[in-house]
Amino acid sequence: MTWTVTTYLMYLAISTALTVWVGRTLYRNGRVFLVEVFAGQEGLARAVNHLLVVGFYLVNFGFVSLFLRLRHEVPDARASIEALSTKEGVVLLVLGAMHFINMYVLNSFRRRGLAPRQTRPPVAPDAWTPPGPPQGQPRQAPPPPPYGYSAPGPARA
């Protein structure tokens, strides 16, 4: 077995191990996010999480596979380690980028899921005014001010 083939095999083994490790990390921790987003609907959370991780594996293994080929022969152990180091460095950067994209997707799911449960608007009020008479009363021909109410306009003692 030549050094080139050995380098390829080592590259595939290390890249696969790294991808599976990152994928499993995403799967484990993504679940926590998604269970919160889908308000306890475990089945739906698991399905979405699984689909996200499948996409992650497909993109990464696709990249690892396309990036396999070395443009030159590897004559010895030193050249093999150097070639591996370069390849794995790029694979790690791609994995890192994919990981952040995944986190962004999970977080946007979370924000979308939590929004309807907010009870306060995102901006603070400018002022406060005492609420007027109870609503739901006839709206045509505004009724006279309630008894004891003193406001500008026709006085009703």
Added chain:
Amino acid sequence: MRSAVMRSATVLYDADCALCRNARAWLESQQQLLPLEFVPAASPEAQWRFPGLDHRATLRDLTVVADTGEVWRAERAWVFCLWACAEHRLKAERLSSPAMLPLARGVLGAISRNRHWIASANG
């Protein structure tokens, strides 16, 4: 600052302005997470509902009064209205960031000041 739970809000809009009436119709057509009621600004009904409010100011800027008595004006009132809509809550959040709110103030302020002109220019 009061922080009671809001159940509804009243939007005081300029009923003499076609742009504002269109905006009201659009808001009414949206699915609302917080029910919005629309009352013409400075109308007798508005004055009856909110006797303590400066009603001349409500003719200048869009005003929202929650059932808790809290008042939002101008661009904050717009953010409030978007936030009340199910479809636009995330947009409201983005718009309320410190970077976006001054921009919203500028754009909405310019539209608001020229609203009668814009409405007449569009027939």
